[in-house]
Amino acid sequence: MAFWQSRSETTKGYATVAPPLLYAFFLLAVPLGAVLVLSFWSQEFQTIDRTFTLANYREALSDPLYRLLLWRSVKIAGATTIVTVLLAFPIAYFVSFHVPPHKKSLWIFLITIPFWTSYLIRVFLWKVILGYGGVLNSALMGLGVIDEPMTFLLYNANSVVITLAHAFAPFAILPIFVSLEKIDRSLLEASRDLGESTAMTFLRVTLPLAAPGVIAAILIVFIPTVGDYVTPRLVGGPDGTMIANMIQVQFLQLSNAPLGSALAVLAMLTVTVVALIVSLGIGRLVRAPK
Amino acid sequence: MRGLKLYAIGYLIFLYAPIALLPLFAFNDGTVIAFPLQGFTWKWFAGLATTPALHDAVINSLLIAVTSAILATLLGICAARANARYRFPFKTGILGFIMVPLVLPEIIVGVSLLVVIANIFSMRLSLWTVVLGHTLICMPFAIAILNSAFDNLDASLEEAAVDLGETPWNTFRLVTLPLVMPGIVSSLLISFTISLDEFIIAFFLTGAEPTMPVYIWAQLRFPQSLPIIMALGTILVALSIVLLTVAEIFRRRGLARAGVRDTGGFL
Amino acid sequence: MTGPIIKLDGVHKSYGEVDVLKGIDLDIAEGEFLTLLGPSGCGKTTLLRIIAGFEEVTDGVCLISGRDMAGVPANKRPTNMVFQSYAVFPHLTVAQNVAFGLRRSKLGKAEKAAKVEEALGMVGLGGYGARAAHALSGGQRQRVALARALILEPTVLLLDEPLSALDRKLREQMQSELRRLQRQVGITFILVTHDQEEALIMSDRIAVMFGGRIAQLAPPQELYRRPRTLDVARFIGVMNVLPGEVKEKGPAGIEVRVDGLGRARIEPEQAPSGARIGTGWAGIRPETMSVLFAGEQTDRSVAEGEVAEVTYYGDMTYYDVILDGTDRPLTISMKNLIGREVLERGARTRVSWDARSIVWFGEEAV
Incomplete structure (x- = not known):
């Protein structure tokens, strides 16, 4: 398509993509590299010692508290991901298969709106809903369903999972919806025509074809939730704090940037490993029956 | 089918439950955020007007959001244009790399920018450092929106303009820009909304001047400030619904103009 | 100009x-x-x-x-x-x-x-x-x-x-x-x-x-x-292609033998790519050939064969005919005039053609 100047398409392509690429390089790649370098240094009060050391990683991996936080982050993010994707799939399926075409974008619009409203206030309101004297408990007590307030709702891992499942709902619904939309409807008719029941058609045709969307949904929910800060801090209580809270403490309160960096690097590493396992594992699982 | 529909409605209730509570407490004549409600009042909204620290925070946030939205959209135009028009080595890798902030935990973005800005360049934290971070995380959203606008643009429309005697610049001005304008407006609005609401990066990178979410975060610790925050939240919800509706209208108009059938939401 | x-x-x-x-x-x-x-x-x-x-x-x-x-x-x-x-x-x-x-x-x-x-x-x-x-x-x-x-x-x-x-x-x-x-x-x-x-x-x-x-x-x-x-012959319209051989070459054209059609003389302009002694291909258009009906007389060249396929288009009928002594069918198009019957598949028939319409390709490839 090189049509108006003699410069080659490659040159023009690079020239056009250069501004966002350079921006991402200097404000993403360079900072991430800096965090990596910093994690191998050490800090005494305000001065940074630039000799190479593995001490931060030793501390991060041997201290039970850090290990606990890292493991808990993965567990909570994993639980959040499973809950969110399981709740999201039927919605995506409903909108894609049972909503008339001209109403689809209205439904997607309705689903995305809560996502764009103040995150902090939304999380805080879950505290109001789930609390001891909160909306849910008073409603259920008023209805006579329970006699005394439930205490397992707030300030623990449950509340973090519920809140995050709410916050990341559209992130899970949209990719699944997109992959369902791409499925040629005549494939489903072909499956029925070849003698499969509705349920088996769903299992043998719809689900495998929706797999890319499900994988995308899993990754797009899991990755940010591992590093979420606000939700564990507001509704997590002592049993719900996660690695991000510790990273923040190291950087902004204890002024130990190198240890905070090491924790950040470990968090990213964990995320990458889990992401790889998920995308490869599910990909294989879906392809296996062929 | 019926069960699925009931489930969908239940899910929407789950999605809207927290937001539905906002106005209840914002107009509730009581200082505790709990039931039963105490009666109707406007006083928390009036309280918003007499909180100068909030006004400063809102102005800071607006400045940051406008600047970040413009920067992210300009960078997004470049990326979307390169994606739609050119083939070059490592294209997928490069464009994928630019989209990375979309899947990076925000705390990592905040921390790493803090390391570079504070520890390496010893720059003072300010509104500008927040703008740097917000532009970075808004950019992938801008690109996602602009990609569809640029992809829907038939390349032969631009060739036709050149063929009819226009220079490349005038072609861009007379043909490309009008046709992708709805995408640009919608990218600006979405980026603006994201920046306005972003907390963690601002928390790390803001100096002495808090943004609105940073201010809200600080106030959440004081029970007596909560009703005012509820009032603020109500206004924000109303505002973002208006903004999103406008963005959606522009997106649809863009599709109609390009003669493409509607296929879904912003993302 | x-x-x-x-x-x-x-x-x-x-x-x-x-x-x-x-x-x-x-x-x-x-x-x-x-x-x-x-x-x-x-x-x-x-x-x-x-x-x-x-x-x-x-x-x-x-x-x-x-x-x-x-x-x-x-x-x-x-x-x-x-x-x-x-x-x-x-x-x-x-x-x-x-x-x-x-x-x-x-x-x-x-x-x-x-x-x-x-x-x-x-x-x-x-x-x-x-x-x-x-x-x-x-x-x-x-x-x-x-x-x-x-x-x-x-x-x-x-x-x-x-x-x-x-x-x-x-x-x-x-x-x-x-x-x-x-x-x-x-x-x-x-x-x-x-x-x-x-x-x-x-x-x-x-x-x-x-x-x-x-x-x-x-x-x-x-x-x-x-x-x-x-290539051109096959891309433009339908062209029957039959293997053949140039027997003689002179200033007024060439003398060829074509499978199924026998010997024919070809004018220089009907061999636009030239011709040399040896094997080659003869091309003939469907509309320059006719399926003869019982008792029909003609002064054109004639051969016999069997109808392998009949495709009816309303105004036209296309016959695929395998001439005796050949194995590939020739396509022949006929106008469906009043009183002219449409032959059945498997029928024996005589076929006529105008030898002036044969085009000679001196190519090796099929």
Whole structure:
């Protein structure tokens, strides 16, 4: 398509993509590299010692508290991901298969709106809903369903999972919806025509074809939730704090940037490993029956 | 089918439950955020007007959001244009790399920018450092929106303009820009909304001047400030619904103009 | 007129390792309607885009009105194009579309409006000026694209598969309309198409392209009657191809023996690619052969065979007949006249042909 100047398409392509690429390089790649370098240094009060050391990683991996936080982050993010994707799939399926075409974008619009409203206030309101004297408990007590307030709702891992499942709902619904939309409807008719029941058609045709969307949904929910800060801090209580809270403490309160960096690097590493396992594992699982 | 529909409605209730509570407490004549409600009042909204620290925070946030939205959209135009028009080595890798902030935990973005800005360049934290971070995380959203606008643009429309005697610049001005304008407006609005609401990066990178979410975060610790925050939240919800509706209208108009059938939401 | 309006000399085009055009020499005369015809991937669209200035030659020269076009961008060339997708600007009205190229002209507002209305009238869209372009039908868009290009009075109008998106009826109507328009304005038209029928209907001359080369450049009748290669013969219409052998060669033609058809004398112009002693291929068109009915007399050459397949088209019937002593069926087309019966599959029949219509290909390949 090189049509108006003699410069080659490659040159023009690079020239056009250069501004966002350079921006991402200097404000993403360079900072991430800096965090990596910093994690191998050490800090005494305000001065940074630039000799190479593995001490931060030793501390991060041997201290039970850090290990606990890292493991808990993965567990909570994993639980959040499973809950969110399981709740999201039927919605995506409903909108894609049972909503008339001209109403689809209205439904997607309705689903995305809560996502764009103040995150902090939304999380805080879950505290109001789930609390001891909160909306849910008073409603259920008023209805006579329970006699005394439930205490397992707030300030623990449950509340973090519920809140995050709410916050990341559209992130899970949209990719699944997109992959369902791409499925040629005549494939489903072909499956029925070849003698499969509705349920088996769903299992043998719809689900495998929706797999890319499900994988995308899993990754797009899991990755940010591992590093979420606000939700564990507001509704997590002592049993719900996660690695991000510790990273923040190291950087902004204890002024130990190198240890905070090491924790950040470990968090990213964990995320990458889990992401790889998920995308490869599910990909294989879906392809296996062929 | 019926069960699925009931489930969908239940899910929407789950999605809207927290937001539905906002106005209840914002107009509730009581200082505790709990039931039963105490009666109707406007006083928390009036309280918003007499909180100068909030006004400063809102102005800071607006400045940051406008600047970040413009920067992210300009960078997004470049990326979307390169994606739609050119083939070059490592294209997928490069464009994928630019989209990375979309899947990076925000705390990592905040921390790493803090390391570079504070520890390496010893720059003072300010509104500008927040703008740097917000532009970075808004950019992938801008690109996602602009990609569809640029992809829907038939390349032969631009060739036709050149063929009819226009220079490349005038072609861009007379043909490309009008046709992708709805995408640009919608990218600006979405980026603006994201920046306005972003907390963690601002928390790390803001100096002495808090943004609105940073201010809200600080106030959440004081029970007596909560009703005012509820009032603020109500206004924000109303505002973002208006903004999103406008963005959606522009997106649809863009599709109609390009003669493409509607296929879904912003993302 | 002095010399060709467009002269292509040794034009090569390659994208990296891939050679799309492998040496194109072509002279196009002023006022001519020339068609570039070929299967997809033969390089015809690339050639058109080189003339328009959207692609640059890797090697060779492109002259328009005697001027070398190297380094001249598309917006400075005296050519205008009708795109396959029409490329009608969806954000403008019909009139704004047609006036798009007049933006830099010195004409006054009223003169421009008059020109636009005139151009619209020419393509049968008079009074449509105020309509929004995105609300038009495919055929109307096509006309807007045409008016928009013609209003600039280009030296050459380039048409890139302009009718391929239209349904059959509209396409046939536009074919004759385009031809009429071309005669009316007298501008050189270069049309790219993969539809051989369209090329035959519309063109003064047709350049048939295969694999980046022009296989034959000729007026429609000559192209149909005397294709130079088997590729061209098979691409244009239906051609029965039978193996044969040149027995004798003289100044007044050649004497050949063809499987199933026996011996025949072939005039020099019926062997356009030349002939030498040895094996080759004979081509004969379905309509120059006839299925003879019981008792029918003829002074043409005759052979016997069996009907292997019958395809009934209403006005025509196509028979596949295997002549005795051969193994490949020949296609023969017959008009369905009153009183003429349609033969059954498996029937024995006699077949006649006009030996003057045989074309000889001295090629080795099948």
